[in-house]
Amino acid sequence: MESLNRVEISRSALIHNFQVCRQLAGDAAILPLVKADGYGHGMIDCARIFASQGAAAFGVAEAIEGVRLREAGITQPILVLVGVVPQTLPAIVDARLTPVVTDATILPALSRLAGASGSELGLHLKVDAGMGRQGTLPADFRDLVRAVLATPHLRLDGVMAHFPLADDRQSDNSAEVLRTFQQTTAMLADFNCGKCCLHLANSGGLFYVAGARLDMVRPGIALYGYYPDGAAGTATASPPRLRPAMRYVTRIIQVRRVPKGSGLGYCHLFTTARPSTLAVLPVGYANGYLRNLTGRAEVLIGGRRAPVVGRISMNLALVDVTDLPEPQVGDEVVLLGRQGQGEIGADEIAGWMETISYEVLCLFGQLNARVLVD
Missing domain, CATH: 2.40.37.10 (Lyase, Ornithine Decarboxylase; Chain A, domain 1)
Structure with a gap:
């Protein structure tokens, strides 16, 4: 038996949207965000589709999501964006996930577990370049890098930050955040830490912020067919346009x-x-x-x-x-x-709900029977 309520996810729309992001990203690698069960579209199905199109890595919120992707056969790096705490570290090390670290307190425990497993664990650092939510402040970044490099069994693979207002094309904030991030990460040249992947652009950064592509981009909502600024983005989008999935x-x-x-x-x-x-x-x-x-x-x-x-x-x-x-x-x-x-569309429903398309997609996709089509 099947439910009378059915959510259909279009494989061809997901592929199309990935290719739109690929075109905009230029030489930058693409890290699709598949957290929150792929924004309600099915984390594992979406990751497999994006992997087939050349995704370089994936972003999840919690370690348990990363473990499920590994169990489903995903081999690319998987960044754990939220919840890198002592309770999740064994799973992170065992599943070869990439923790996003916000301060030095977690480093000794990470080092012990990585050493016990006989491996070197790559990690990314998160800088609070203006988001004001999570990460190390620019003034503390040098000390955090020094601590990582001084801790055995750990390797610095990347540094990231996040835009708070990339969906507002009239704001000067995104340029300020980009400038802060670039000034902060410039000090990496003072350390002999090899190639470090710098990434900042979410969907809004990819579509609207000049110079934000850097080494890698992290599209989320755009992969699922919606513009980060909602109906305004849809109305002004240039071809090829995103397709709701x-x-x-x-x-x-x-x-x-x-x-x-x-x-x-x-x-x-x-x-x-x-x-x-x-x-x-x-x-x-x-x-x-x-x-x-x-x-x-x-x-x-x-x-x-x-x-x-x-x-x-x-x-x-x-x-x-x-x-x-x-x-x-x-x-x-x-x-x-x-x-x-x-x-x-989800933007219209979001207007009725007094929210954003992201919430609409998560609600519908996670609370109903879902099937992949075409």
């Missing part, structure tokens, strides 16, 4: 005809102003279709838009199909994606 569909489970003046759902937030035909959908906030879509969302049935009416509940939603031609039980309903000439 996720489509979220359900089925009509009942068609009801109710009289004028009928209150619908919890709290009767919506009352029919005319005799109405309603389609009942087996989808709700348990499936990521949040309550705050109530009174805002629309869906596609037969390629035409229809409004969601009444309070969205845990597993049910109502759609007013009075103006549509004879919808039937079992008909496909598109919550996200294209149907016929109609399309509803």
